[in-house]
Amino acid sequence: MGILYVAGIGPGNEDGMTVKVRRILDECPVIAGYKTYIELVKPILGADKKYVDTGMRMEKERCRMALEEACGDDAKVCMICSGDASVYGMAGLVLEMAEEYPEVRVEVIPGVTAALSGSAVLGAAVGHDCALISLSDLLTPREVIDKRLSAAAEGDFVICLYNPESRTRKGYLKHACEIILKYRDKDTVCGAVRNIGRDGEQYELMTLEELTGYEADMFTTVFIGSRRTVAAGGRMVTPRGYEL
Amino acid sequence: MGILYVAGIGPGNEDGMTVKVRRILDECPVIAGYKTYIELVKPILGADKKYVDTGMRMEKERCRMALEEACGDDAKVCMICSGDASVYGMAGLVLEMAEEYPEVRVEVIPGVTAALSGSAVLGAAVGHDCALISLSDLLTPREVIDKRLSAAAEGDFVICLYNPESRTRKGYLKHACEIILKYRDKDTVCGAVRNIGRDGEQYELMTLEELTGYEADMFTTVFIGSRRTVAAGGRMVTPRGYEL
CATH class of the missing domain: 3.40.1010.10 (Tetrapyrrole methylase, N-terminal domain)
Incomplete structure (x- = not known):
């Protein structure tokens, strides 16, 4: 066989x-x-x-x-x-x-998916419950994607966005942020990682408001924190809930 | 340093x-x-x-x-x-x-988390958008957990449950299934994997209704399919959406 x-x-x-x-x-x-x-x-x-x-x-x-x-x-x-x-x-x-x-x-x-490798580059972005959503509408209707964005934002998950944009899909990340902003504060800690584990790896922390204007590409993975996510020493950290 | x-x-x-x-x-x-x-x-x-x-x-x-x-x-x-x-x-x-x-x-x-290793044991349980939720209420209020279960079920995510039960937390998986059943069909394809990658690894496919009566433990990871998840040749598969 x-x-x-x-x-x-x-x-x-x-x-x-x-x-x-x-x-x-x-x-x-x-x-x-x-x-x-x-x-x-x-x-x-x-x-x-x-x-x-x-x-x-x-x-x-x-x-x-x-x-x-x-x-x-x-x-x-x-x-x-x-x-x-x-x-x-x-x-x-x-x-x-x-x-x-x-x-x-x-x-x-199995292998290490971008939600994990990107989280590690940022610090511990995905330290607790999280939702993974691809913004690609090649195979998934946009209504399904939008509904999942709303649900994940309302449920206060850390949200990890795959395929946020591509040359043919411009404005998708902005649209996603606008949906999430209905449920989350504009100062929510967010992060973006480009070229994870490859040449030119870079990351950036920003607010949800700033993410709305961020230019992502096919090689970017985007993280939107939960209400508990913080920026600690320049890293994006979602605590599990231990009292410090 | x-x-x-x-x-x-x-x-x-x-x-x-x-x-x-x-x-x-x-x-x-x-x-x-x-x-x-x-x-x-x-x-x-x-x-x-x-x-x-x-x-x-x-x-x-x-x-x-x-x-x-x-x-x-x-x-x-x-x-x-x-x-x-x-x-x-x-x-x-x-x-x-x-x-x-x-x-x-x-x-x-980063490393391979149970959502990925368990998915591979089952087949491709997490083939599309998914939500990871821990049922442990040691550090997270139960209301937050329940709200996330509702949101993930309503958003039709594949749901992966960590820490479904322990000796001191009995009935948590049943409670989670009852919340999910408000949004999802009782015949939804589900799976459970015990002792992933360790001695005694075993997996089981079942319906959401059957999962409600399933006895999990600390070493079990539970997967609830989306509306699109199928059982294909004894494996749990969530298609990305390619036409076959």
Whole structure:
């Protein structure tokens, strides 16, 4: 039986991968993934591999190619996802499509998603209950996104926004902030991290009001604090509630 | 300047740590943490270390001890947290208390939290927007927890419950399910994972109605699907929305 691992590689550098993911990448002769992520792992793994990559919005083709490669008794394929394998990753789609490939066993291996790696860069932005929301409306209706923003703001979660903007989706972060501002104070502590774990990593703390005018991009993860979140020594910290 | 790393070690085995955390653990002569987690890393790291451990509810003492150990020019201390360093971890408390220790630099290193590792065991439970909620009311008022449960259910998030029950907190999961059932169908796909990445790991899929009668413990992480979550080939999968 062939095996297809779906692995979250974290931000993209070797340090951010789990020990298991690092080993699986060595063990698998075939590595599949979105071409940007393939470029991240190639320097680590070398040319002695078969790389199966596709571009953006080619997710189904990518999964199909990986599943085809994993057919055959000793096949070992690793499909890589940035961050975690489940959270906005490929694990779900692979598992659904794998029902057509009974000869392939699928194993999902988790990884550090941007809510965690970004939180650590900022300090401890996500120190308590949190909600992860993607602002991408490619696959999710905008009404669903807006409803989730309202619910998360009303529930006083720390909110972590994935895909806040892109070249074709301008103004989405501002729109999200305006919804959140209906429930939260304009001075709520917020943070933004760009290029987590990659060249050019940078972070910034700001208020929710300032975030409304912030220019994010595809490589930014945005954090909106809860009512309890503070800026402590230049870091964004959401306390668990210990009395100091 | 001394350094105090606050590191998320994932579920507790070596495989689940990031490459960076694994290396930092080797580099630091002093390892601090809750005694249960110290016991998890001791077999990996050996006796050639100074271990600084405290029991449950001794979090402030633990942080203080770790900060004291990190004073001194070449001091290198690693405070370990199960799962991630921020998410219900010690990073926030350490950063707040570190303001009294200007001679100590604090670096937070993320790890794989149970929402991700449990999701992978189940399949891809957290494939889209999700909310993480701890049911522990040790530090959080029950009204706040209940309000977040309502908000997350109404917002149709995949909900991941940490600390669903303990010996002293019986009936909390049932209570949470009853709140969620006001907004969600009783047939909503749910899952529970026990002892993630440790001996005796097991998982179960069930409906929200069945979850209401499920007996969880301190080592269980519970997942309540969104309206889109399905059971595919015995796995819990929340699709991102690709048309199959």
